[in-house]
Amino acid sequence: MSEEQNMAKMRAALVEQVRPPRPNGIATSLTFAWRALLKIKYVPEQLLDVTFFPVMFTLMFTYLFGGALAGSTSEYLQFLIPGILVQTVIFTTVYTGVSLNDDVSKGTFDRFRSLPIWSPSPLVGALIADAVRYTIASIIVIVLGLILGFRPTGSILEIVASIVLVLIFAFSLSWIFTVIGLILQTSKAVMGISMTFLFPVTFASNIFVDPATMPGWLRAAVNANPVSMLTTAIRGLMGGRAAVAEIIWVLIASAVLILIFSPATMYLYRNKR
Amino acid sequence: MNNDLDAHNQPLAIKATGLVKRFGKHRAVDGIDLAIPQGTVYGFLGPNGAGKTTTMKMLATLLKPDEGSAQIMGHDLLKEPDAVRTCVSLTGQFASVDEDLNGIENLILIARLMGYPSRSAKKRAAELLDAFGLQDAAKRQVKKYSGGMRRRLDIAASMIVRPDLLFLDEPTTGLDPRSRNQIWDIVRALVTTGTTVLLTTQYLDEADQLADRIAVIDHGKIIAEGTSGELKASVGSGVLHVRLLDPSTRAQAQQLLSDALKTKVRLSSDSATLSAQLTGTKAASKALAALDANQIDVSEFSLGQPSLDEVFLTLTGKPAENETQKEGAKS
Ligand SMILES: Nc1ncnc2c1ncn2[C@@H]1O[C@H](COP(=O)(O)OP(=O)(O)O)[C@@H](O)[C@H]1O
Numbered sequence: 001m002s003e004e005q006n007m008a009k010m011r012a013a014l015v016e017q018v019r020p021p022r023p024n025g026i027a028t029s030l031t032f033a034w035r036a037l038l039k040i041k042y043v044p045e046q047l048l049d050v051t052f053f054p055v056m057f058t059l060m061f062t063y064l065f066g067g068a069l070a071g072s073t074s075e076y077l078q079f080l081i082p083g084i085l086v087q088t089v090i091f092t093t094v095y096t097g098v099s100l101n102d103d104v105s106k107g108t109f110d111r112f113r114s115l116p117i118w119s120p121s122p123l124v125g126a127l128i129a130d131a132v133r134y135t136i137a138s139i140i141v142i143v144l145g146l147i148l149g150f151r152p153t154g155s156i157l158e159i160v161a162s163i164v165l166v167l168i169f170a171f172s173l174s175w176i177f178t179v180i181g182l183i184l185q186t187s188k189a190v191m192g193i194s195m196t197f198l199f200p201v202t203f204a205s206n207i208f209v210d211p212a213t214m215p216g217w218l219r220a221a222v223n224a225n226p227v228s229m230l231t232t233a234i235r236g237l238m239g240g241r242a243a244v245a246e247i248i249w250v251l252i253a254s255a256v257l258i259l260i261f262s263p264a265t266m267y268l269y270r271n272k273r
Numbered sequence: 274m275n276n277d278l279d280a281h282n283q284p285l286a287i288k289a290t291g292l293v294k295r296f297g298k299h300r301a302v303d304g305i306d307l308a309i310p311q312g313t314v315y316g317f318l319g320p321n322g323a324g325k326t327t328t329m330k331m332l333a334t335l336l337k338p339d340e341g342s343a344q345i346m347g348h349d350l351l352k353e354p355d356a357v358r359t360c361v362s363l364t365g366q367f368a369s370v371d372e373d374l375n376g377i378e379n380l381i382l383i384a385r386l387m388g389y390p391s392r393s394a395k396k397r398a399a400e401l402l403d404a405f406g407l408q409d410a411a412k413r414q415v416k417k418y419s420g421g422m423r424r425r426l427d428i429a430a431s432m433i434v435r436p437d438l439l440f441l442d443e444p445t446t447g448l449d450p451r452s453r454n455q456i457w458d459i460v461r462a463l464v465t466t467g468t469t470v471l472l473t474t475q476y477l478d479e480a481d482q483l484a485d486r487i488a489v490i491d492h493g494k495i496i497a498e499g500t501s502g503e504l505k506a507s508v509g510s511g512v513l514h515v516r517l518l519d520p521s522t523r524a525q526a527q528q529l530l531s532d533a534l535k536t537k538v539r540l541s542s543d544s545a546t547l548s549a550q551l552t553g554t555k556a557a558s559k560a561l562a563a564l565d566a567n568q569i570d571v572s573e574f575s576l577g578q579p580s581l582d583e584v585f586l587t588l589t590g591k592p593a594e595n596e597t598q599k600e601g602a603k604s
Pocket residue numbers: 273296301319320321322323324325326327328596
């Protein structure tokens with residue numbers, strides 16, 4: 001093709017377009033969610049992490065310690081699976097910060113921020129896609145549990161409600177990681193710091209053991225840990241006897257997290273250099 | 274939108290006054306004024322660390338200026354950032370496309386964000402890929418693109434809805450000459466459609482090829498402004514490089530050349546070459562004749578455009594220092 005033809009083609013593609021009407025915030029957020037989900041197709045490792053850890057933890061704790069901790073492995077499974085559900089989804093939230101940091105450091109977000117769109121939509125879209133990942137993770141944990149012998153006594157509705165509660169908490173928690181993702185320089189650092197924070201928070205909880213045997217001061221700390229409250233709430237729902245007080249506390253903790261960390265995220269996001 | 278502004282008799286794409294951006298104590302942008310007419314290509318020329326990207330980010334609403342104000346296509350940068358975003362596009366210094374996705378997905382993403390319904394987004398994406406010579410790579414992950422392809426895709430993403438004003442930050446840095454020419458063609462095609470382009474570059478040659486007017490930026494300030502002709506005139510019309518057959522004749526050659534050209538003749542690190550700034554090309558033949566008359570044999574000579582280094586040397590009296598070199602020297 002000749003130079004002139006090329007030039008003419010280029011010009012034709014550039015001139016005379018009807019500008020489409022500006023999309024609303026929901027539409028642009030969903031578009032960003034579509035992008036994040038597309039990435040699962042190209043980077044399936046994202047899902048591998050989500051599946052690998054719960055499987056490993058469940059097997060390890062059930063068969064290594066289950067007998068000692070709860071008398072029998074099958075009894076321990078009833079106790080552990082709701083906790084593993086909580087832990088898995090909480091660990092999955094770290095990727096929210098990691099992928100945000102990647103986008104920022106690669107300049108992708110500079111383009112997004114220069115577009116005439118509702119400015120939180122890249123973040124909201126990423127969080128919507130995360131909700132999909134959390135749901136996948138939840139389903140994997142529950143199916144794995146069922147295979148190994150987990151038998152929830154709660155109704156389907158209560159089990160769905162427990163997943164929803166985990167998702168609400170995870171969504172609220174992920175705002176902490178968006179803040180970390182926007183402050184730190186590299187995604188490695190984001191991963192490191194986030195894990196350093198999450199390991200004590202999830203292990204100093206009632207996910208793996210009943211805190212009844214812990215020394216008094218530790219028991220008080222463990223019981224006050226929102227992760228413990230969430231785990232108790234989930235155990236209650238899955239066991240068919242909803243722990244209303246814990247559910248309320250989890251919702252309050254979620255609201256507090258959102259109130260503090262989502263404005264902080266938006267501030268950092270708007271003022272990122 | 275352009276027409277609106279013309280009606281107001283204000284055909285400027287960018288009008289900026291006293292823009293300042295500080296990072297800590299460091300004034301990355303230190304009082305920049307701009308008046309860029311619509312429909313033109315304007316070049317920011319300067320070394321690494323001069324403040325080009327920072328200025329551009331402020332004008333594209335990505336960074337808040339610490340001082341100063343600007344009107345972009347008639348909209349106030351600080352008071353109507355959203356209106357500004359509606360008429361500008363930014364192609365950043367570091368490719369802002371998503372490496373994990375393929376070419377067409379990247380363009381569909383932006384088209385959807387601009388409000389195209391699903392089907393027309395696909396159509397528009399395909400049309401632009403075709404126009405930018407990327408149709409064969411539509412389904413290839415951007416990770417596997419060459420630098421030039423990535424750049425073209427990045428620019429295509431900025432053209433989904435043709436902006437009134439396009440910011441192009443170092444569009445050809447690191448590209449091979451062929452890719453560079455392709456980008457230049459895109460910019461030229463773009464200008465014929467009425468878009469104003471603000472581009473940054475470290476190469477005088479590029480600014481010369483593309484820009485109607487150039488601002489030379491150093492340490493956050495505009496140190497010279499004008500057409501490329503005006504800038505070149507201010508540093509002389511070019512540079513004469515001479516390579517001698519016999520290095521021992523260099524001292525004599527330096528004397529002869531400086532007499533003939535009436536300027537300072539610099540010795541290069543290579544022991545057989547010298548260079549001098551010219552005020553006109555006629556002087557060059559006179560100078561070479563003087564060498565010949567004194568039996569000094571020249572193995573090679575060339576007349577070059579002044580390089581960015583020479584522009585700097587003339588404008589500031591010191592060589593252009595590179596941020597990274599400076600930092601390297603400190604540590
Ligand atoms: N986010 C930032 N934080 C601190 N300093 C910065 C930041 N961005 C740029 N700078 C500094 O500001 C100066 C100008 O940078 P920049 O605008 O990127 O220059 P150019 O684009 O001309 O190479 C440099 O000294 C650079 O180190």
